[in-house]
Every structure is written in C-alpha cells, then in structure tokens.
Amino acid sequence: MHETVQFYVEWAALVIEVAGVLVMVIGPFFALWRYFFNQHEDGSTYRTFRHDLGKAILLGLEFLVAGDIIATVSTAPTMDNVLVLAVIVVIRTFLSLSLQVELEGKWPWQKKEIGN
Template structure:
C-alpha cells in the first residue's frame, strides 16, 4: 500500500509539472504569435490576452487536478482538506476572473445558440 501511495504521489507531482509547463508554453507561444503578427501588421493586444488567458486557464485546471490527487492519496486530515479547499477556491476565482476577461461574460451567461453548439460537439 505504501508503494501505491508513493506512485500516486509521483503522478501528482508529474501532473503539477505538466500544469506549470502548460502555462509556460502558452505564454511563450502566445507572445511568439503576437510578436510575429505585429511584424506582419496584424494582431491586437486583445487577442494576445485571450490566447494567454486560455493557456493559463488550462494550466490552472491541471494544477487543481494535481492538488486533488495529492490530497486524496495522503492521509486526509482536516488541515489538509481545508488547505485543498482554499487552494481550489483561489484557483476557481482566478479561473472565473480570467474567463470574464477573455469572453467578457461569465461561463453561465452563454446564449442559447452557444449552448446548442457545445452539446453538438
């Protein structure tokens, strides 16, 4: 059982690193596209923010998953569960703030046409 916990801990660490790398790559790719597009006379700062925001959102989701796995595999004391709850609340708030910045509205404020497209995909 101890070995299984060790492997799951390694998996959680790997997922954390994947989340960090996702944010880092999204930053590099977004900035690269912005610089190249600026040279050809194209994209705006708003598009850069949207691309960067989407990368950060994806990275935050991956980091939340890693935190949940890491907390579940360890002994779930009340202190660890409360810490996880605070981390998830902070990251959820960040995700909602970034979503509001990118889309200009909250996720639950979608129109009927957008909801239909989501269900079809």
C-alpha cells in the same frame, strides 16, 4: 502494496502539477509567437495575444487544481489537509472565473456578452 500505490499516486500528482507549471511557462511564448508572426488584418492582434495568454494561465490552473486534489487524496486525509485543499481550490476557481470573464466578456453560464 499500499506504499507502492501511494508512491505512484504521489508521482502522478507531481507530474500533473509540473505539467501545469510548464503550461503556464511555455504558453506565454506561444502567445508571443502568435502576436509577432500571425498578424491579423482587422487589428485584433493584441486581443488575440491577451486571449492566448489567458487560456494558457487557465489551463495551467486546471492542471494545478487536479494535481492538488490527487496529492491531497494520496496523503493522510486529515481535516487540515482537506481544509488547505478547499482554500486552494476556492482561490484557483475564483481566479479561473475572473480570467474567463475577462477573456470572454461573459460568465461561463451566460450566452450573451456582458455589456452588449
């Protein structure tokens, strides 16, 4: 019974990680599509492209973190596995925060834009 549950949990983690990779591979194509075919009159086409591309990367990172957490929980909870997960989560969280600041111009907890 335990092996069956572990098999399905590992499979779910793999599916979520693959979904994250697909989001980061397919997302740029949608961003390019909007860039070329949804022209904006106010000249914000490039800004929209950057924003769409960043959102795809952020969403993909969120899927990858979720997959890593599930994969770590489903394996033997050794200190090495937990430390590797912690390092991965810290790096991906830093990347997510950096991308969000770059895209939105503010920290997630701020209401006003940085520099305005």
